Ligand SMILES: [Zn+2]
């Protein structure tokens with residue numbers, strides 16, 4: 001067998017991904033992933049590196065978006081709370097709502113997803129209403145999660161923002177490794 005990239009060279013290994021035969025030099029080029037993935041040909045190696053890069057880039061984007069969006073709402077909330085003393089106590093309530101809203105929405109979504117999974121496994125619940133029989137979509141559970149999410153969000157949002165930023169930094173490092 002000869003190397004798929006160098007027809008004049010004897011193959012010493014086979015790519016675990018595509019099965020191509022490769023020479024010692026080609027195998028050396030992909031040595032960085034040898035322990036994790038086994039022997040790769042240069043093409044498959046580049047593919048893995050590229051998809052790894054894209055994966056971390058997407059993760060980083062998600063974390064940065066979460067951090068920035070929740071930070072903006074949090075700051076707006078703090079401003080509203082500060083204005084409550086001057087304008088009206090209602091502003092304070094609005095402020096807390098804004099401070100916790102990003103967290104509350106994610107809890108609400110989580111509740112909705114869990115309820116859908118539960119229904120898929122055990123069958124949906126139906127309730128009799130004045131207009132007929134309707135599927136119980138767990139509205140009250142979602143509302144409860146939303147309200148609890150706001151209360152918790154006021155406290156945990158700063159921690160989450162730091163976690164997202166640190167995570168995004170780590171993703172950036174992984175992207176650099178792939179470059
Ligand atoms: Zn290959």
Ligand SMILES: [Zn+2]
Pocket residue numbers: 003004005006009022023024025026027
């Ligand atoms: Zn070769």
